[in-house]
Structure formats: structure tokens, C-alpha cells
Amino acid sequence: MEEKNRSRYSDAELEEFKDLIISKIEKSRLDLQTITESYSNTGNNDTMDTSPTFKILEEGHQVMSKEENSRLAARLHKYIQSLEAALIRIENQTYGVCRETGKLIPKERLRAVPHATLSFDAKIQQGEKKQ
Numbered sequence: 001m002e003e004k005n006r007s008r009y010s011d012a013e014l015e016e017f018k019d020l021i022i023s024k025i026e027k028s029r030l031d032l033q034t035i036t037e038s039y040s041n042t043g044n045n046d047t048m049d050t051s052p053t054f055k056i057l058e059e060g061h062q063v064m065s066k067e068e069n070s071r072l073a074a075r076l077h078k079y080i081q082s083l084e085a086a087l088i089r090i091e092n093q094t095y096g097v098c099r100e101t102g103k104l105i106p107k108e109r110l111r112a113v114p115h116a117t118l119s120f121d122a123k124i125q126q127g128e129k130k131q
Helices: 010-041 052-090 107-112 120-130
Strands: none
Touching: 010 052, 010 107
């Protein structure tokens, strides 16, 4: 059946996307754990045993790094939530359907952005509406 005339992806196709999403969630959770540990100082790789002058310089860098890591962790957490929502759409057999047009989102886009809910054209139109 031609992809343009279908209303949803087949169970086999959904299973393929599910495997992709699960692997991305697992990797992202490991990344999130690493980032969280780095800004919460659980690794104890700090400047406690160095000279006071170096410690002052290093503390400023640590504050910036913690802020950056905190922002990165927040983005990663949001990404994981989006991937988990995609898993729910797979279970509901609505995964890969553009929420604006109701048409199937191309597989290439879903492989690149597995949590996508908009086709590329709908995403562009959404951006134009905001301007």
C-alpha cells in the first residue's frame, strides 16, 4: 500500500520505531545520570586538596559548569519525556501521524526525530505562524 494513502504505520513498523525509541531512552537516561552526577559533585573530583588560589579560580568555573549541566539535564529530561510520550502513541497506534494534517510523518523524519508529532511541512507552517 502506498504510504501517502495509509492512516497509520503497520504493527511491524511501529515495533521498529519502538525499539529505536527505547534505545534512545536508555542512552539518554545514562547521559542524564552522568550529567546529574557531575553537577551534584558525587564524583568528588573537586579542588579540596589544592592550593587556595587555584581553588578560587576553580570555584567560578564550577559554578558555570553546574549551571550549564543543570540546563543540559533539564533539556535531556524533557527529551526523555517526549520519547516516553512517543511510546504511548505507539501503544495507541497513533505514532507517526501528524497532529496538524493527520497524514503520516515520513519514516526518515521519524528516524531522525523519533518524538516528532508534526510533519516537516506542518513544522514549517507552525514557525511561520509564530513570526
